Amino acid sequence: DAGITQSPRHKVTETGTPVTLRCHQTENHRYMYWYRQDPGHGLRLIHYSYGVKDTDKGEVSDGYSVSRSKTEDFLLTLESATSSQTSVYFCAISASLTPLHFGNGTRLTVT
């Protein structure tokens, strides 16, 4: 899994609560990504980072924020979780223009 760890692997939370997902890498890659996977939509990019404190929005960024204070960690925060954010979340890393390598995913359920 190219040195990527996502935590937690599973989480159940209630609507309106804040949630933070963590991605940790040991590869020292510059780029890190958060995707969500939903049936019929494939993987959709939420946010990505191209360096420490450098982030950009993806195609489905509403309701999500990210932070990257260290090269190895990329955090995804749902400020106030909603049922529409129930999904499987994947973190990925890459060096420039190389394929993405993915973590094992986090299954988030918002009740």
Next chain:
Amino acid sequence: AQTVTQSQPEMSVQEAETVTLSCTYDTSESDYYLFWYKQPPSRQMILVIRQEAYKQQNATENRFSVNFQKAAKSFSLKISDSQLGDAAMYFCAYRGSNNNDMRFGAGTRLTVKP
């Protein structure tokens, strides 16, 4: 924005036969990269094959090969001698050379029949 379309939500193939999964994309860029990823029930995303747009030769990795038609913006995946372990979701993905995000299609679920 670049879009990736996989028009086959599901495909099936007989073991040892050949199957082709379709992918088209929309872009105004001339230089980019294309990928196929496999996602088995374990949920792990596994890179199957990659193609650089500047290369005319189609990429091949063992039983997996692509048919890259740049003018038609088409990037299909051919799996030869299909095996039971090939059963998975397959995602086509695009990455431009001027940005670093990667866009995925909706996926094709491949079933392999013994």
